[in-house]
Amino acid sequence: MTQDTELTFDVRREAEERARELIRCGFQEADELAESLVDEFEEEGLTEEDAEEIVAPLWRERLAEQASWPETTDVDRLEEAFDALEDQGVVAAMDFTCCASCGYAEIGGEADDDSRGFVFFHQQDTESAAAGHGLMLRYGGFRADGESKESAERRTVEIGREVVAALEAAGLTVEWDGSPAKAICVTPLTWLNRLPE
Structure with a gap:
Protein backbone atom coordinates (compact mmCIF):
# COMPACT_ATOMS: atom_id res chain seq x y z
CA MET A 1 0.00 0.00 0.00
CA THR A 2 1.47 3.35 -0.94
CA GLN A 3 1.65 6.31 1.38
CA ASP A 4 -0.94 8.15 -0.77
CA THR A 5 -3.42 5.29 -0.38
CA GLU A 6 -2.88 5.22 3.40
CA LEU A 7 -3.43 8.97 3.56
CA THR A 8 -6.63 8.66 1.53
CA PHE A 9 -7.85 5.87 3.82
CA ASP A 10 -7.12 7.98 6.93
CA VAL A 11 -8.76 11.06 5.44
CA ARG A 12 -11.80 9.03 4.42
CA ARG A 13 -12.11 7.56 7.90
CA GLU A 14 -11.84 11.03 9.49
CA ALA A 15 -14.35 12.45 7.02
CA GLU A 16 -16.79 9.60 7.75
CA GLU A 17 -16.54 10.29 11.48
CA ARG A 18 -17.10 14.00 10.89
CA ALA A 19 -20.09 13.22 8.65
CA ARG A 20 -21.59 11.06 11.43
CA GLU A 21 -21.19 13.95 13.90
CA LEU A 22 -22.90 16.41 11.56
CA ILE A 23 -25.69 13.95 10.76
CA ARG A 24 -26.28 13.48 14.51
CA CYS A 25 -26.68 17.26 14.81
CA GLY A 26 -29.49 17.02 12.27
CA PHE A 27 -29.59 20.56 10.89
CA GLN A 28 -27.86 20.26 7.50
CA GLU A 29 -29.26 18.88 4.25
CA ALA A 30 -27.26 16.05 2.63
CA ASP A 31 -25.69 18.37 0.03
CA GLU A 32 -24.78 20.94 2.71
CA LEU A 33 -23.14 18.16 4.69
CA ALA A 34 -21.05 17.12 1.70
CA GLU A 35 -19.99 20.76 1.23
CA SER A 36 -18.96 20.96 4.89
CA LEU A 37 -16.79 17.86 4.48
CA VAL A 38 -15.09 19.32 1.39
CA ASP A 39 -14.46 22.57 3.28
CA GLU A 40 -12.78 20.64 6.10
CA PHE A 41 -10.87 18.01 4.11
CA GLU A 42 -10.21 19.51 0.67
CA GLU A 43 -6.55 20.15 1.47
CA GLU A 44 -6.20 16.45 2.32
CA GLY A 45 -7.55 15.55 -1.13
CA LEU A 46 -11.25 14.97 -0.43
CA THR A 47 -13.36 15.80 -3.48
CA GLU A 48 -17.04 16.67 -3.73
CA GLU A 49 -17.68 13.23 -5.23
CA ASP A 50 -15.86 11.56 -2.31
CA ALA A 51 -17.94 13.58 0.14
CA GLU A 52 -21.23 12.63 -1.51
CA GLU A 53 -20.20 8.94 -1.47
CA ILE A 54 -19.45 9.21 2.25
CA VAL A 55 -22.66 11.04 3.16
CA ALA A 56 -25.20 8.98 1.17
CA PRO A 57 -25.04 5.65 3.07
CA LEU A 58 -24.71 7.38 6.46
CA TRP A 59 -27.76 9.50 5.64
CA ARG A 60 -29.80 6.40 4.74
CA GLU A 61 -28.61 4.70 7.93
CA ARG A 62 -29.79 7.67 10.03
CA LEU A 63 -33.19 7.78 8.29
CA ALA A 64 -33.64 4.08 9.11
CA GLU A 65 -32.74 4.74 12.77
CA GLN A 66 -35.31 7.55 12.97
CA ALA A 67 -38.12 5.08 12.30
CA SER A 68 -37.66 3.65 15.81
CA TRP A 69 -37.49 7.00 17.63
CA PRO A 70 -40.27 8.13 19.97
CA GLU A 71 -42.97 10.30 18.43
CA THR A 72 -41.79 13.30 20.48
CA THR A 73 -38.05 13.69 21.12
CA ASP A 74 -36.22 16.08 23.44
CA VAL A 75 -35.29 18.14 20.38
CA ASP A 76 -39.00 18.38 19.51
CA ARG A 77 -39.61 19.64 23.07
CA LEU A 78 -36.79 22.15 22.64
CA GLY A 108 -29.73 41.50 17.06
CA GLY A 109 -30.13 41.12 13.30
CA GLU A 110 -32.85 38.52 13.95
CA ALA A 111 -34.91 40.86 16.16
CA ASP A 112 -38.20 42.55 15.30
CA ASP A 113 -39.18 45.98 16.65
CA ASP A 114 -41.06 44.35 19.53
CA SER A 115 -38.39 41.76 20.45
CA ARG A 116 -37.49 42.05 24.13
CA GLY A 117 -34.67 39.55 24.30
CA PHE A 118 -33.09 36.45 22.83
CA VAL A 119 -31.97 32.88 23.39
CA PHE A 120 -29.78 30.81 21.11
CA PHE A 121 -27.38 27.93 20.89
CA HIS A 122 -24.58 27.83 18.36
CA GLN A 123 -23.16 25.07 16.18
CA GLN A 124 -20.50 24.04 18.70
CA ASP A 125 -23.26 23.78 21.35
CA THR A 126 -25.23 21.58 18.94
CA GLU A 127 -22.27 19.26 18.44
CA SER A 128 -21.70 19.04 22.19
CA ALA A 129 -25.39 18.20 22.78
CA ALA A 130 -25.36 15.62 19.99
CA ALA A 131 -22.33 14.02 21.67
CA GLY A 132 -24.33 13.65 24.90
CA HIS A 133 -23.07 16.61 26.96
CA GLY A 134 -26.29 18.58 27.43
CA LEU A 135 -27.10 21.84 25.69
CA MET A 136 -25.87 25.30 26.69
CA LEU A 137 -28.21 28.19 25.91
CA ARG A 138 -27.09 31.84 25.62
CA TYR A 139 -29.74 34.45 26.40
CA GLY A 140 -30.20 38.10 27.22
CA GLY A 141 -32.29 41.21 26.90
CA PHE A 142 -31.87 43.69 24.08
CA ARG A 143 -30.28 46.72 25.72
CA ALA A 144 -31.96 50.07 25.20
CA ASP A 145 -29.91 53.18 24.43
CA GLY A 146 -28.68 54.75 27.65
CA GLU A 147 -29.84 51.81 29.78
CA SER A 148 -27.74 51.18 32.88
CA LYS A 149 -25.73 47.99 33.29
CA GLU A 150 -27.85 47.05 36.32
CA SER A 151 -31.09 47.47 34.39
CA ALA A 152 -29.71 45.43 31.48
CA GLU A 153 -28.69 42.64 33.89
CA ARG A 154 -32.19 42.62 35.45
CA ARG A 155 -33.71 42.31 31.98
CA THR A 156 -31.30 39.45 31.14
CA VAL A 157 -32.35 37.60 34.32
CA GLU A 158 -36.03 38.12 33.38
CA ILE A 159 -35.40 36.63 29.93
CA GLY A 160 -33.47 33.76 31.55
CA ARG A 161 -36.46 32.99 33.78
CA GLU A 162 -38.80 33.01 30.76
CA VAL A 163 -36.47 30.64 28.90
CA VAL A 164 -36.32 28.25 31.86
CA ALA A 165 -40.12 28.35 32.27
CA ALA A 166 -40.68 27.59 28.57
CA LEU A 167 -38.21 24.70 28.63
CA GLU A 168 -39.75 23.19 31.76
CA ALA A 169 -43.27 23.64 30.35
CA ALA A 170 -42.13 21.63 27.32
CA GLY A 171 -40.94 18.81 29.61
CA LEU A 172 -37.18 19.47 29.68
CA THR A 173 -34.87 19.56 32.71
CA VAL A 174 -32.83 22.72 33.22
CA GLU A 175 -29.83 23.74 35.33
CA TRP A 176 -29.40 27.49 35.97
CA ASP A 177 -28.43 29.39 39.11
CA GLY A 178 -30.24 32.60 38.15
CA SER A 179 -27.04 34.49 37.36
CA PRO A 180 -27.06 36.62 34.19
CA ALA A 181 -23.43 35.61 33.68
CA LYS A 182 -24.21 31.86 33.50
CA ALA A 183 -25.51 29.96 30.50
CA ILE A 184 -28.65 27.87 30.93
CA CYS A 185 -27.94 24.15 30.62
CA VAL A 186 -30.55 21.69 29.36
CA THR A 187 -29.53 18.35 30.87
CA PRO A 188 -30.03 15.43 30.75
CA LEU A 189 -30.90 15.67 27.08
CA THR A 190 -31.22 12.86 24.55
CA TRP A 191 -30.32 14.50 21.24
CA LEU A 192 -32.49 12.93 18.54
CA ASN A 193 -32.95 15.52 15.81
CA ARG A 194 -34.69 14.31 12.67
CA LEU A 195 -32.88 15.02 9.43
CA PRO A 196 -34.31 17.77 7.21
CA GLU A 197 -36.96 16.43 4.80
Missing part, protein backbone atom coordinates in the same frame (compact mmCIF):
# COMPACT_ATOMS: atom_id res chain seq x y z
CA GLU A 79 -38.34 23.39 19.41
CA GLU A 80 -41.72 23.69 21.15
CA ALA A 81 -40.12 25.84 23.87
CA PHE A 82 -38.34 28.03 21.30
CA ASP A 83 -41.62 28.51 19.36
CA ALA A 84 -43.36 29.56 22.60
CA LEU A 85 -40.58 32.05 23.35
CA GLU A 86 -40.85 33.54 19.85
CA ASP A 87 -44.56 34.08 20.53
CA GLN A 88 -43.58 35.94 23.72
CA GLY A 89 -41.25 38.36 21.92
CA VAL A 90 -38.01 36.49 22.56
CA VAL A 91 -35.85 35.77 19.51
CA ALA A 92 -35.10 32.02 19.73
CA ALA A 93 -32.48 30.64 17.33
CA MET A 94 -31.34 27.04 17.05
CA ASP A 95 -27.88 26.06 15.74
CA PHE A 96 -27.19 29.78 15.23
CA THR A 97 -23.72 30.83 14.01
CA CYS A 98 -20.46 28.99 14.67
CA CYS A 99 -19.70 30.19 18.22
CA ALA A 100 -20.91 32.33 21.13
CA SER A 101 -19.04 35.48 20.05
CA CYS A 102 -20.61 35.41 16.58
CA GLY A 103 -24.00 34.56 18.08
CA TYR A 104 -24.00 37.55 20.43
CA ALA A 105 -22.75 39.80 17.61
CA GLU A 106 -25.42 38.67 15.13
CA ILE A 107 -28.53 37.88 17.19
